[in-house]
Amino acid sequence: MRRAARAVLVAAVRGRRDRGGPWGEAALAEFDQTTGRWEAVRWAAGGLRAVWHERRAKIKTMPTRVRVQRAAIGAALLALPAAVVVNQFVLTPRYIPSGSMEPTVQVQDRILIDRVSFRLTGIRYGDIVEFTTPQVPGRHVLKRVIGLPGDTIECRGGAVFRDGAALPEPYLESVGDTTDCGAPVTVPAGALFVLGDHRLVSQDSRQWGTIPQDAVDGRLLTRIWPLP
Template sequence: MSWVRRLARGMLVVAVRGRRERGGEWGEAVLAEFGETRGDLEAVRWAAGGVRTVWRERRRRVRALPLYDRIARHALTGALVAAGAGLLVNQFVLSVRMMPSGSMEPTLRVSDRFLVDKAGFRLTGLHRGDIVVLAGPGGSERVKRVIGLPGDHIECRAGHVWRDGVAVDEPYLPGNPAEDRTECAPTTVPPGHLFVLGDHRVVSTDSRQDGPAREDDVLARVLTPLRLAGAG
């Protein structure tokens, strides 16, 4: 038996029986006559027709069930589809992270949960002011704010950040002159890199110490904190 015929028969067996030892009457009849087919093309056509037959047979069985059982089946199917879709979204699109340190206070506090976009930013690109999740050493993650994009010239004057000769407006800083003060060496952000800082400059380790971060290390973009109503 050729590999095409084996594959066609295997597909038909799965459709007819699934995990059971025996399938429905129509499906078993189609399966029993599979051996009468001649050639690969006829085998594939027979298997495809058998799958359609099994599908119609199962629909008839479902329609014959009491209304409550049909509703329960539909609900279970919907729940499984929703769970699968949720897993895919969590893996590839949206996810929830927890803030590991105080380097982004007061925007994100230690143990704050926040929603991140893991795919959209790759299409739209990153912008100045975005908060991003960066891959760190040993599988760790760092959360920082994008201050400079490739080509931007970043420097610090009198404790303030300047970008391309213009002072950067930073309303997200703690609001304490001692904590807001930023010192950094002048640098021009190279291609494929980002100049990132933590909002809590006193405790944050960022591009001031480590140099510009690689764009390839960006895992996600922060969308919004997830805080309970009334939380400070």
């Protein structure tokens, strides 16, 4: 532990240089006078604070232009990994290549997918979710949630029925834009029944059957371009 504490202090004081600042070098010079592991760790921690204050004092003596440049570079270096993390695990922009969700989402729209909140609130009726499916390999698919576990879904007379009640669907591409769903489907546990808003062109649970909830990796948050 003493060796690790000294190595950390040396790296902080000198970095790639042969010699660091006077405060840091003083802390290094007296490190070997410590006894025991925990005294060495406490001394190293004190040395790190001294190095931090020393560097802060040095930065304050630099010209304003240099300080601004250093701050901008530091912010950029922090922003890049933060942006990667946000894009992969929090909010992901998507480009819409097809018209299966028109008119809600148009071809060439840019949208933002929320990859976190649905895991906390659960998936609800009417949510537009993103998922992957073996029927469309290599692509993220966007559809609207119509049925949750235990629901019975059927189509007749140009309307979709959930547990016998016709669904109001003002978002459809056109009145009566609902093709046959085939035999009534009861959604099993852990699954969803999903449909596109443009029923005449959409491939969805009418062809695939229900999809596993575990396949969902995000929920539509908003359209970012064109501006709403």
